[in-house]
Amino acid sequence: MSHTSYTCLGGGHGLYQTLTAARVAGASPINAVVTVADDGGSSGRLRREMEIVPPGDLRMALAALTSEGDGGSMWRDTLQHRFGGHGAMAGHALGNLLITGLAERLGDTQAALDQVAAWTGSAGRVIPVCPQPLDIEADVAGLDDDPRVLRSVRGQVAVATTPGAVRRVRLTPAQPAASEAAVRAILDADVVTIGPGSWFSSVIPHILVPEIAQALNDTDARVVVILNLSPEAGETHGFTTERHIHVFSQHAPQLKVDYFLADEHTATSAGERDNIARAAARLNAQVVFAPLREVGEDGTALNRHDPQQLAAALQALRPAR
Structure with missing residues (x-):
């Protein structure tokens, strides 16, 4: 039986849902290509103290x-466990400390992530988009x-929580090198997802990482941008679905995308x-509307x-290249 390989680009809760959907779809292998610009919370503290890629x-x-199973469930809870209290450990996620300690021990973040993946029986590989942290x-x-005056705001947390309207973002350094493994994962995939988040x-x-944009244009994979279900307070307050697509294309006007996937x-x-x-x-690109939103037990x-609906929608997309 041949499997469809997925490479999923993003970060945070949005990427978590997409990776879960890739598993539901029976994808193999699964690669997660993950943002490295976080500067808040536990990740921000470890990034500043240890000069590493933010691990969150x-x-x-x-x-x-x-x-799957009890062992995986125990590992998931362990990685996500967050220390309470008011001391030096307060707020740190145990998984962040594990990745940071292993990276220091092995001398390489990717080696640390691969080791945790081996211990947890991972269904895929987790790859930082760049080998160094970005701003x-x-x-x-x-x-x-x-209102015509634009102010510069720096840092992921500051951008995500600004009370103003974000017009454009850029990276520092401006043209960072991508992780070779991230480029390879995009080129080798059958399906590449970007977002939500x-x-x-x-x-x-x-x-905005030049080698990632090039790989997205060079890959034979279906490239699918998964649109957010709603605007986010702060950076995309008041954004329509059209505006989400517009600012995406503004930042990479030469990018080849096959589908934008939106909730019906x-x-x-x-x-x-x-x-x-x-x-x-x-x-x-084409836009496809499908039922994607999770519904609570009370019907809300x-x-x-x-993940089930997202997996079904991704599987229904035809190869477009």
Whole structure:
């Protein structure tokens, strides 16, 4: 039986749901290519103290891929365990410390991630998008009395929580080298997903890495951008689905994308859907609407992708290249 290989780009909870969907789809192998710009919380502290790639999003991806069964469940809980209290350990996730300690011991973050993957019976490989940490800088409107004035805001947390409107983001360093393993994972995949997640701070930064953008254009894989279910407070407040696609294409106008995948309830009028299709056409992409949203036990729609529905939607996409 031949398997479909997935490479999933993103970070945080959005990537966790996509990796879970890839598992539901029976993908093998699964590669997670993970953002390395986090500068808040436990990750930010470890990044500053140890001068390493921030481990939090890497840990989340490892947790999504632990083996089935009780052993995998125990590993997932262990990786995600967060220390309480008010001392030096307070707020640190155990998985972050494990990755950091192994990276120091083995002299290499990728070796550390591969070791944790081996211990946890991982369904795939977790790869930092770049071998060194990155910083995000954004041009933000609305922080000045004059709404036309753009202010520069630096740092993932600052960008994600700004009360202003983010217009554009860039990376520091400006053209970072990608992890060779990340490039290879994109080139070798059958399906590549980008998103969902914090649009300006964990989705768009991937396509600003030149070798990643080149690999996305060179791969024979279906390249699918999974759109967010709703705008996020802070960086994309008030954004329509069309605006999400527009800013994505603004940051990488030469990128080849096959599909934008949106929840069926994101845009209900024909006019809205036409505008969304036009925005996607700038990247020669099609828009597919499908039921993607998780529903709670009480029938309430949640702001989270349902892995079963997402897997079904991804499997239904035809090869487009």
